[in-house]
Structure formats: structure tokens, C-alpha cells
Amino acid sequence: MISERKWTIGELATDFDVSQRTVRFYEEKGLLSPERTAAGYRLYGKRDRARLKLILRGKRFGFSLEEISDILGLATTDVNEVDQIKRTLEYGQRVIKETEQRLEEMTLMHQELLEIRQKLVARLAELEAAKQG
């Protein structure tokens, strides 16, 4: 069996365009937990990359690291415990609702930005026409 491809912290940081400090910080906060080599070097696998991607995405939505930690927990639930699945589903429902609300608001903001642009474009045409005429 071929062993899975692994990445060092430097490679990971470069790939995701974040600092090594940032990656280590996420580990401090329990969001990542890479393997270690015998010498203590961190080794990240595909799963860690997927988590990091989710973390960075969450950040861009304005979620705090703590919220992201909770969200990550959703994917890590012990799927053999009925009660835990139920609790996870309940919390997940809230996160989904909030995400939908943010989506809605962001759509609204996008609309408003487009309208502002429209007005400016129109006003610009007006001014340039006046200059020409």
C-alpha cells in the first residue's frame, strides 16, 4: 500500500497563502491536529487540508474561530452515538439557518452595490455628455 501524501507546515502555508504562525495558531485552538515526525515536525494530510480550507472559508464569512471550531465539530461527530448525532443535528440546523440568513443579506448588499454603480455610471454619462455638448 502506498502511503498517503503528506505536507510540511511550510508547504501547507504556501499552498493556502497563510503564515506558518497562523497554521500553528489554529492548532493551538484545536482546529487542526497534524501528525508529527519522529523529530517533532508537523505533517499534514489531505484531511487536514480539507479542514484548513473550511476554516479559511468560514473566516471569510465573518465566523470567529470559535464558531468555526463548532462547525468543524459537526463533521467529526461520533456517528455511532444516537444522542450525539441528535445534538449535532440540532446545532447544525442553527448554523445552516444562520448561513442562509447571511447569504440573503449578502445578496441584498450585492444588489445595493449594483444599484450604486448604476447611478454612478448614469451620472458619469450625464456629465460627459454635458462636457461634449
Place this chain on the structure above:
Amino acid sequence: MISERKWTIGELATDFDVSQRTVRFYEEKGLLSPERTAAGYRLYGKRDRARLKLILRGKRFGFSLEEISDILGLATTDVNEVDQIKRTLEYGQRVIKETEQRLEEMTLMHQELLEIRQKLVARLAELEAAKQG
């Protein structure tokens, strides 16, 4: 002519569910600039409310106050200066692009959350069926 309805800082803060400190902080950062009564009390009008709404919305998308300040600037451009309109349009275009990108990512995340939920629901049904059977 009837004078426009105005709100005190306490009313504003209550209406938008933020602290008075937060409102004053936004003023410190130049995002709001309310009138003052003779005694120095802040008075907010409809325009201030619209700005505050935009500020809070922007925050929920993960924009920093500085970015929000820039975005607010878009709506405040002197529409008599061709050059300024052009610069504003250019910056606005970037903001719009970024907003669209975030929208896309958020949609993706929403999908993923729904998928996680689906899996959990399925797994739960499985476990409950096993218990029954």
C-alpha cells in the same frame, strides 16, 4: 415643514441591538457623524440609521470596519466630479467582485453543510432502525 424624526444614542443602540459604546466607536472611526444638540447630545437621523444598518451588515460578512468605511465612501462620492466618480467606480468594481466571490463561497459552504446534515440524518435512521429491528 415638519422636522425629521431623530433618535438619541440610546434609542439607536436599542433599535439595532448594539451597545452605545459600539455606536460611539463607529463615530470615532469616522463611519457615523451625527448631529449634536446644544448640550452636546448625539442625534441620529434616518441617514445615520441607513449607514449603521450597512455597517452591521458588512460586519456580518467579515468586512473590517476599514473596508466598510471604504464601501460607505462609495455612496458618499461627490457626483459632480468626473474623476472622483471614475475612481469610485473602479474601487466599487473591486468590492462587487469580492462580494460575488464571497457569495459563491458561502453558497458552497451551505451546500456542504446540507450534505453533512443529510449524512447524519441517514445514519440516524440507520441506527434507529437497527434498534427497532
Place this chain on the structure above:
DNA sequence: TCCAACATTTACCTTTACGTTAAGGTTATT
């Protein structure tokens, strides 16, 4: 008139999310 409920500024405190040395160990290459 006086008091409770508002408002003001100033100033220091806190949390989050990292940045930045410092001091040193590991690995790959020459």
C-alpha cells in the same frame, strides 16, 4: 426642586487573531 434616567468624555482593560523575534534542533545538499 429634586431625582431617576438619560447623556458626555477620558481612560484603562480585554479578547481575538495573529506577527515577530529569539534560541535552538533537523534535514538536504554540496
Place this chain on the structure above:
DNA sequence: AATAACCTTAACGTAAAGGTAAATGTTGGA
């Protein structure tokens, strides 16, 4: 074997976005 380019932990620093407290002024109502 030396050296550059990695990595490690530890610790202090910092910017953003407010929280909190102190001392004081204002206003509306009994």
C-alpha cells in the same frame, strides 16, 4: 562536515473592536 533551509517552542508585541468604569452634565417628570 559544513551550511542553508527547513523545522521546533516560548514569549512578548500588536491591531481591531469593542467592554467597563469613573466622574460629570442634562432632561423629563413627580
